[in-house]
Amino acid sequence: MSNSARDNILQRLRREAPTTCGKETPPNLPLSGEEQDASTTAVPERPFPDKGRPRGASSAVSSHNWDKAERIRRFTERMTAVRATIRHADRTSWLDKLAEICRKKGLNNLLLSPNTDWGQAISIQAARFPPLRHYDQPIDGWKQEMFYGIDAAFTGTLGGIAETGTLILWPDAEEPRQMSLVPPIHIAVLDTNQLYTTFAEAVQEQGWVEKGLPTNALLISGPSKSADIEQTLAYGVHGPKELVVILV
Structure with a gap:
């Protein structure tokens, strides 16, 4: 043709x-x-606005001038909206708050790491708590107990994000991923001095790039939730059914 x-x-x-x-x-x-x-x-290309960044890129990271009180308020609001429980304390009362939580929930035991600062503080006052189970051996040696015999686990956190109501955890040998995943109740303590406005701010202020990025960083926003095809919401199917955060 x-x-x-x-x-x-x-x-x-x-x-x-x-x-x-x-x-x-x-x-x-x-x-x-x-x-x-x-x-x-x-056809001449239209230059990108905002000093060479693609159009709209500036909105990808929110910028808020929230003071500490506002960050705590926002974090609490967002966490409670997804059925997490928030308890407020300070350096002198957080152990009292933890003991109260254990008592009200009727815990038969509490899993923790004895080698963290938080875990050591609890272990020193062990008589105030249900029997403590230390995560001090490989999981293969006590997998059955871990999955079927632990009522709750206590962990520290690397920080928090106020904008989304999120905990940041870096699992390691002392506090492995299983601690915040397997037990039906996860109790976490968050130092409010490590509560940031946005995720980007946390990464920058804590120097993630300089320290070396972790192999596994967890962002936890509430207890485990899932829904079937009929949108019936269930808690605890793929992780803890309860999340309790102690803000210190």
């Missing part, structure tokens, strides 16, 4: 294409020879 015949066919198809609101909506057809020539005309 000659080029002129091909161009005539393409132009005819475009003229007969369906229209929408009186405007032609051409199908995805190849360009005719004349159209190809016209399409090669250079």
Whole structure:
């Protein structure tokens, strides 16, 4: 087929294409020879705004000037909205608050790491708490107890995000991922001096890049939730059914 015949066919198809609101909506057809020539005309690119960043990129990271009290308020509001429990304390009363939580929930035991600062403080006053189970051996040696015999686990946190109501955890050998995943109740303590407005602020202020990024960083916003095809919400299917956060 000659080029002129091909161009005539393409132009005819475009003229007969369906229209929408009186405007032609051409199908995805190849360009005719004349159209190809016209399409090669250079169109200058519009420079990106905001010092070279792609349009809209500046809105990807929120910027809020929240003071500490506002960050605590926002964090509490967002966490409670997803059925997490928040308890407020200070350096002198957080152990009292933890003992109260254990008592009210009727815990038969509490899993913790004896080698963290928080865990050591609890262990020193062990008589105030239900029997403490120390995570001090590989999981293979007590997997059955871990999955079926632990009522709750206590962990520290790396920080928190006020904007989304999120805990930041870096699991390690002292507090492995299983501690915040397997037991039905997860009790976490958060130092409010490590409560940041946004995730980006936490990464920057804590120097994640300089320290070296972790192999596994957890962002926890409430207890485990899942829903079936009928949107019936269930808690605790893929993780703890309860999350309790002690703000210190």
